[in-house]
Amino acid sequence: MKADHILVRYSEIALKGKNRADFERTLKGNINRALASFSGAKARRTTGRLVVDTHDEDEEAIMGKLQHIFGISSLSYARKTSHELVDIQATALRVLQGQPDAKTFKVSARRSFKSFPIRSQQLNHEVGGYVLKNTEGVTVDVHQPDVELLVDVREHGTYISAGKIPGPGGLPVGSSEKVMLMLSGGIDSPVAGYLALKRGAEVEAVHFHSPPFTNERAKQKVIDLSRILAGYGTTIRLHVIPFTEIQQYIHKEVATNYEMTIMRRMMMRVSERVARERDALALVNGESLGQVSSQTLSSMHTIEEVADMPVLRPLITMDKVEVTDIAGQIGTFETSILPYEDCCTIFLPAESKTKPKREKANFYESFLDMDEMLEKAVSNRETITIDANEPSSPAFEELL
Amino acid sequence: MIYLDNSATTLPFDEVLDTYQKTAIRHFGNPSSLHDYGSEAEQLLRQARQSIANILNINTGEITFTSGGTEGNNIAIKGAAYARRARGNHIITSAVEHPSVLETCRYLENHGFEVTYLPVDEEGHVKLQDVKEAVREETILVSIMHVNHETGAVQPVEKIAEWLRGREKIRFHIDHVQGVAKVPLPLKNSGIDLCTVSAHKIHGLKGIGLLYIREGVQVEPLFHGGGQEQNVRSGTENLPGIVAFAKALRLSFERYQEAKSTLEKNKEMLIQACREREGMTVNTPENDSAPHIVNVSVFGTRPEIVIQALTKKNIHVSSKSACAARLQTASEVLAAQFGHEERAETGLRFSFSSETKDADIKQLMSALDEVVPEIRRVNEVKI
Numbered sequence: 001m002k003a004d005h006i007l008v009r010y011s012e013i014a015l016k017g018k019n020r021a022d023f024e025r026t027l028k029g030n031i032n033r034a035l036a037s038f039s040g041a042k043a044r045r046t047t048g049r050l051v052v053d054t055h056d057e058d059e060e061a062i063m064g065k066l067q068h069i070f071g072i073s074s075l076s077y078a079r080k081t082s083h084e085l086v087d088i089q090a091t092a093l094r095v096l097q098g099q100p101d102a103k104t105f106k107v108s109a110r111r112s113f114k115s116f117p118i119r120s121q122q123l124n125h126e127v128g129g130y131v132l133k134n135t136e137g138v139t140v141d142v143h144q145p146d147v148e149l150l151v152d153v154r155e156h157g158t159y160i161s162a163g164k165i166p167g168p169g170g171l172p173v174g175s176s177e178k179v180m181l182m183l184s185g186g187i188d189s190p191v192a193g194y195l196a197l198k199r200g201a202e203v204e205a206v207h208f209h210s211p212p213f214t215n216e217r218a219k220q221k222v223i224d225l226s227r228i229l230a231g232y233g234t235t236i237r238l239h240v241i242p243f244t245e246i247q248q249y250i251h252k253e254v255a256t257n258y259e260m261t262i263m264r265r266m267m268m269r270v271s272e273r274v275a276r277e278r279d280a281l282a283l284v285n286g287e288s289l290g291q292v293s294s295q296t297l298s299s300m301h302t303i304e305e306v307a308d309m310p311v312l313r314p315l316i317t318m319d320k321v322e323v324t325d326i327a328g329q330i331g332t333f334e335t336s337i338l339p340y341e342d343c344c345t346i347f348l349p350a351e352s353k354t355k356p357k358r359e360k361a362n363f364y365e366s367f368l369d370m371d372e373m374l375e376k377a378v379s380n381r382e383t384i385t386i387d388a389n390e391p392s393s394p395a396f397e398e399l400l
Numbered sequence: 401m402i403y404l405d406n407s408a409t410t411l412p413f414d415e416v417l418d419t420y421q422k423t424a425i426r427h428f429g430n431p432s433s434l435h436d437y438g439s440e441a442e443q444l445l446r447q448a449r450q451s452i453a454n455i456l457n458i459n460t461g462e463i464t465f466t467s468g469g470t471e472g473n474n475i476a477i478k479g480a481a482y483a484r485r486a487r488g489n490h491i492i493t494s495a496v497e498h499p500s501v502l503e504t505c506r507y508l509e510n511h512g513f514e515v516t517y518l519p520v521d522e523e524g525h526v527k528l529q530d531v532k533e534a535v536r537e538e539t540i541l542v543s544i545m546h547v548n549h550e551t552g553a554v555q556p557v558e559k560i561a562e563w564l565r566g567r568e569k570i571r572f573h574i575d576h577v578q579g580v581a582k583v584p585l586p587l588k589n590s591g592i593d594l595c596t597v598s599a600h601k602i603h604g605l606k607g608i609g610l611l612y613i614r615e616g617v618q619v620e621p622l623f624h625g626g627g628q629e630q631n632v633r634s635g636t637e638n639l640p641g642i643v644a645f646a647k648a649l650r651l652s653f654e655r656y657q658e659a660k661s662t663l664e665k666n667k668e669m670l671i672q673a674c675r676e677r678e679g680m681t682v683n684t685p686e687n688d689s690a691p692h693i694v695n696v697s698v699f700g701t702r703p704e705i706v707i708q709a710l711t712k713k714n715i716h717v718s719s720k721s722a723c724a725a726r727l728q729t730a731s732e733v734l735a736a737q738f739g740h741e742e743r744a745e746t747g748l749r750f751s752f753s754s755e756t757k758d759a760d761i762k763q764l765m766s767a768l769d770e771v772v773p774e775i776r777r778v779n780e781v782k783i
Contacts, residue, residue, distance in 0.1 A: 217439045224446075334461055396444050399419045400451045400646050 003059050003077035003098075006066060007152075007161055008043065008050040011073045024050070027071045027172040030233040034065045036389050046154060047112060051078075063165065069233045070198050071175070072167030076150065078159040083116055088123075089130035091160050092149055096131055096138070099162050104141035105131065109151040116153045127151055171200030173233040179312065180275035181205040181284045182267065183238070185222045185340070188286030188315055190229060190332040191323050195314035196284045197232045204278055205229075205236060206271045206381075208243040213347075218340040223384060223392070228332050230388040239274050240382040243267075246373055251347045254364050260352040261361055264294055264303045266374070272307045273378045282310040288318050298355035305358050402715045402760045406601075407549055407578055407693055407751035412644075413603040413651050420605060420644040431637050432626065441639055448639075448646040455649050457588050458612060464629045465642055468609040469577040470500040471622075472596030473543075475611055475632065476573040477504045479619030480541050480594060481513055487569055488538035494518045494526045494555070495736035497545055501575055502732075505543070514538070523685035524553035524737045531560050541571045546579035550720050550733040550749055552684045552693030554583055558590065565591030571617065577601055577609075581652035583690050593617045599641070603753070604648030608641035652754070659754035663691040666752060666761050670694050673765045679776075683734060683747055692753070697734070697746045698772055700781030706748060709771035715764055718749050 010027060024045055031043040031052065040055030041062055054062055059077060066075055077098075081091040096105060109123035118126065127149065128140055152159045181193040183205040193203050207222045219240060230236045246266050254262045271283050287295045294303070304311050315323055327333035391397040403411065412420075423444070429437025431445045446460070453460045466472045481491060493505050495517045505515045516534045518526050526544055535542075542564060546557050557574050564572045573594035579585055580597045587595060594617065598609035613619060613632065625634030656663070667684075674680045674696045683695040698706060703719035710717055720731040734744035750764065776782075 215434060215439070216436060217434070217442070220439065220443060392447065393443065396447045399423055399444070399643050400448060400650070 003079055003095075003161075004054055004056075005078045005080050005159060006052040006054060006059065006063060007076045007078050007159060008052060008066065008072055009074045009076075009164075009167070010049070010071050023071070023172060023175055026175045027069070030069055030071070030172050030174065031066065033389070034069055034233055035062060038062055046156075051159070067165070067168060068231055069172075070168055070170035070200065071172035073169060074164040074167050076161035076164050078150075078152075078161035080157045080159055083113070083153065083158060085118065085126060088151060088153075088158050088160065089127055091158075092127045092151060093131050093134050095160050095162050096135065096147065096149060099147050102138065102145075102147040102162075104139050104145045105147045105149055105162075106140055106142045106145040107131070107149045107151060109153070111153045113153045113155045123151060123153070168198070168232075170198035173197050173200060174202050176200035176202070178202040178204065178278070178280040179282045179284045180271055180278065180280040182271050182286075183207050183222055183225065184286070185218060185225060185336065186286065187320075187327050187333065187336040188288065188291075188323055190225045190286075190336060191326045191330070192284050192286040192314045193229050194232065194326065194330050194332070196312065197229065197234065201284075202234065203229065203236060203284070204239065204274075204280060206239045206241055206274050208267055208270075209240050210244040210247050211242075213244065213247075215340065217338070221335060221338055221340055223386065224335050225332055226384075226386045227388060227392060228330070228335065230386050232330075235385060235387045237278070238384045238386060240384065241270055241274075241377050242380050242382075243270075243377060246370075246377060247347055249368070249370075249373065253368060257351055257353045258356060258361060258364050259347070260294055261299065261302055261356040262364060262368075264299075265306045265361060265365070266370070268303055268307045268311075269370075269374055270377050272309060273374065274381065275309065277378070282312050283307060284312045284314065286315055286323075287313045288315045288320070288323065291320065293352050293354040296354050298357070299353075302356045302358050302361050305361075402763055404750045404752065404756070404760070404764065405716050405718045406753040406756075407749065408718055409600045409606065410603045410753055411755075412600075412605055413648060415651060416604055416644045416648045419647045420640045423640040423643045427639060427643075431639060432628070444643060445637055445639055448643045451646045452610070452649055455653055456612070457586065459615060461630065462612055462615055464611045464613055464632045465637060465645075466596075466609045466611050466633055467607050467638075468600065469498070469575070469596055469598035472577075472598065472609050472611040473498070473500040473573075473575055474504050475619060475622055476594040476596055476613075477501065477541065477543055478508065478622060479632070480571045480573065480617070481508055482620040483618045484540040484569075484571065488540040489513045490536055490538040490540060491515045492518065492531060492534045492539060492542045494520060494544055496520050496524060496526075496548055496550075496553075496733040497543070498549055498575055498577070501543055501545070518544075520553075520736055522737065523687070524548055524551045524683070524733070525685065525688060526555050526560075528556055528559050528563060532563065535567070535570065539570050541573065543573040543575070545575040545577075546585055547576075547583055547690040547693070548733060549578050550683075550693075550731055550747065551695040551737070552578075552690040552751075554579070554688045554690055556688075557585070557592070561591035563591075578693070579690065581649065581656045582692055587612055587614075594619070599645040599648055602648050602652040604645045605641055608638050608645045610645070655754040659756075660691060662758070663752055663754070663756070666756060666758055667691055667694055669758065670750060670761050670764070673761075677768075677772075679772075681743060683737070683743070692751055694750045695734075696748050696750070697743045698748055698768075699742060699746055700776040700779060701746055701772060702775075703746060703748055705775055706768075706771060709775065710764075710767055713767045713771075715767050717764075718751075719747055720749065 035041045038057040043050045081087040107124045107128040109120040150161045179201045226236045226238045427441045429441040431442035449460045571593045577598045593614045595612035600606040623634045679699040681697045730744040
């Protein structure tokens, strides 16, 4: 066992006044939800940081969960001890011994509990000297130590930790407002969702499903992707929109080279309606400038016309390689590349306009009777709430 | 019945059989089929893979399901050797490996590879220094087992992995068949590239196992076909076996953890009892050995005869690896450890499970006290 506590640090510039309390409360809530399966492990607020008492649970597994929670800047394994110097020394030694590769170290003491009688400088000496005396082959290096022993004397005890593990940064999910993610099942849109979560947005998702042209696996894939996103500190509500009728209608009624543009305008309209119903204030998608014909500026200009809310595109400036890298890091890549047909690729005409015009799109749509169809798609949607803590299939869970 | 041959195979847990049967009936679809039965089977396969990945703390993409230990070792060794052939042709292994490693290496010797078989010391341990000295420019693969199947010796694989970690050219394979769920072996960031595990040694079913292939490591497939298992191992997935494997792995990790102190106590008790007997020598090393295997040489007997006599008393033990037991020769493992002397020809192996009770050990000892003097009397051996 490395530790009995994990220290959670956060740093965002705009943490002032009431914001700070909200930020801390949201972060603490997200941590405790993520740690729900570890009975006993709970986050507590102390000045300027949070502390998770691991209560004998698997601290590496807990650390793994915490590394997924936005709003955390860095983490440390720590041991808690009393205000007695002998305890502090013995614990510091134990913490250092938990770092077998450490050949050099330094002690950095901090004393926010000011009634503690030993000043920080003196404490550095007392602890460093004790560790030196009781180890072999370990020396002090104050400039570039292998390990920095952090001794933090606080009102209700002393925390001793070694080294910082980077957190994911960002803002706690739920500290910004709600967005509606257009989630296709490809590589890009899950990454866009991840980045929205990273900036603290609460995320719901819409997915367009066109049975029998897209099958259950394509839908399952999107559920699985949502579950991975839900692992970043939140539950995700997924709206699966029945889209077959609209697609067939467009395919029949619209000139081939505008089919794709009109279909995307329909998706935009449906997403916006769901967003309004769910009090989301923006749409998020995985578009990157110029990546495919629907992602030229002309296309975006024409498609976005029908949405009366901001359309956020977190990937807009990224190359495919950069997006793929993130997908690999966040664990969505393997799922995203499963080869199932999604509704963007069926009925796809051989040629689409790369520079569609708003006037033309509006002209074609003037012959369509779409209101009722859109309404039906929205109201017949299937809503699935995905909680990362719950097994994806209880029936399977029993077998495993 | 007292079953002390758990290194050969184990009794499947009831829960594992239950899972196998339910999966075989409810989810018989081919995971590659597009209909609902197929996609349900595929979903279950993914969840089982995820569950195993969580237990072993590896990524799902690093798991290739195989038919068991022999296949895992074959894919790892031949697959890595052929994938790295352009870089060199030298392989390092030890003299005490399981036949599925040794014979695979001997096969490769007939196909243009050179193999160094490292010796072991009196305790049956490979030395890191020997590995270092054996490595040369052409070395592309090192394959060392974790826990020895006959003596229970735990090899210093973590140290070897650590040393090999920076040597990008050399792949490191571990035969972890006897160690999994019994002796911890963290895989993540360890320098281990390939690792073989089998289900039936941990109360799963026969015919299923896995090979850990670290992300980025290439192996040539031995089977070609539909491209299942990331193209490494084509063939329709053995879904009931895999799901039951996931269950067996989970339960084994829990139950061996709980049984750890009992296992160690029983092992100590048996070793102590054998030391007290005339003409018995313990071959299991005192340090760095697994908690579930005890190997003892009983002088003046032939192991086959002791095994027969014990099995009549409903106590089931073995001599060497089950895969070599039918050959009437000395144990290669013990011979590597002690030379070809009587000690290598008279080894008996007792291997426990999480269910082994101390009463079983006591009964084993009193049975040995009965049958061994009788066998020696017939053989006219005086101790």
